[in-house]
Amino acid sequence: MYSSGNPTNIANPIKDASVRVDIKTDSGRLTLFETTLCQKLSWNDLVDQANLDPEGYSSAYNVKDIQLICCQPDASRLWLVPPMVQARFIKSLQWSMKIIFSWELTRDRPKGKEAVKYELEVEDMNLPEPSKVMEVLNGSSNSFRIYNVYPRFFRVTGSGDVRFLEQEVELVSGDLVLNRGNPEWWSFHDINAPLVSGCGSLAGPMAVVVSEETPQGILGETLSKFSIWGLYITFVLAVGRFIRLQCADLRMRIPFENLPSCERLLAICEDIYAARAEGELEVEEVLYWTLVKIYRSPHMLLEYTKPD
Incomplete structure (x- = not known):
């Protein structure tokens, strides 16, 4: 019983990951690139960590969480x-254009927050010219480039929020390529992908994620799901309401609860019971x-409760 209530931190690695790139205009939103084929590698299994993290961003974290x-x-x-x-969407690119990059990560805990979505909107200064996107969509070109799409390093907290690292990390830029074929499909190529043996020839979206440990047990899962502030507010409101109900209108109950002597009132109650038992309903x-x-x-x- 104690172990179920006492929170102890355990590893909470990423179990599944997917990436999506959307383009949005005033006329709507289209998904250009989406892949659910992502490989998850433990930091301990990598032999070339120095090439992947030359600045030492991950040194402040537990290697089991990376x-x-x-x-x-x-x-x-x-x-x-x-x-x-x-064709209609190409026309709408003349007026407005936004590109949204999102990671979707899945973990085992906390319950109710297993799925984490990290959505980033590319800043206007890093977007390609709308004309270049139009050229790709109308078939006169095959690719366009997006700069500073997402951070290479980020962390997922125990409560399911995504945070930047304390240090300023590099941002990933990439090319979106429309492969001409029958049918057609999109590709995302990381233009500055580090040479990592674990990823092999995969040059798609790549990130180093710190998935922080989460406490287990009843108390730990509650803390992970609602955070310490949510638990505190809930506890204070519940206890405060209980105390308020116990003390509300206390002065109104004094004349009926703090009586000097209740013998005469009890005698009337006993007479009511006796009359009911004898069938004397009128007397009752x-x-x-x-x-x-x-x-x-x-x-x-x-008068009836005065002591004799």
Whole structure:
């Protein structure tokens, strides 16, 4: 029982990962690139950590909590947008354009927050020219480049929030390529992908993720799910409400609860019970209304409860 309530931290690694790149205009939102084929590698299993982290960003964290995520550069979904829809979307690029990059990570804990979504909107200064995107969509070009899309290093807290590292880390830039074929599909190529043997030839989205430990047990899971502030507020509100209910209108109960002597009132109650047992219902009703009249009148209640 003690171990179930006493929180102890245990590792909470990333179990599944996926990447998606969307383009958004005033006319709607289309998914350009999406892959669910991502490999998760433990930091201890990497032999070339120095090439991946030359600045030592990960040195402040437990190596058991660090993972390298390598994703396929080719999308796992085909580009199947009808030509008419694509033509309308190309026209809308003249007025506004936003590109949104998102990581979707899945862990075992905390319960109710297993899925973590890390969504980043590329800043306007790092976006490609709308004309270059139009050229790719209308078939006159094959790729365009996006700068500073997402940080190479980030961490997922025990409560399921995504945070930057304390240090300023490098941002990943990449090329979005529309592969001409039948059917067509998109690819994302990391233009500054480090040479890591664990990822092999995968030059798609790559990130080093610190998935922080989470406490286990009843108390630990509650803390992970609601945070210490949520638990504190809930506890204070619950206890405060209970105390308020116990003390509310206390002065109104004093005349009925703090009586000098209740012998006469108890005698009337016993007479009511005896009349009911003998079938004298009229006598029972008279005694009942007599008792009600006594309680309705503070003066009569005081007279009936005076000690002998």
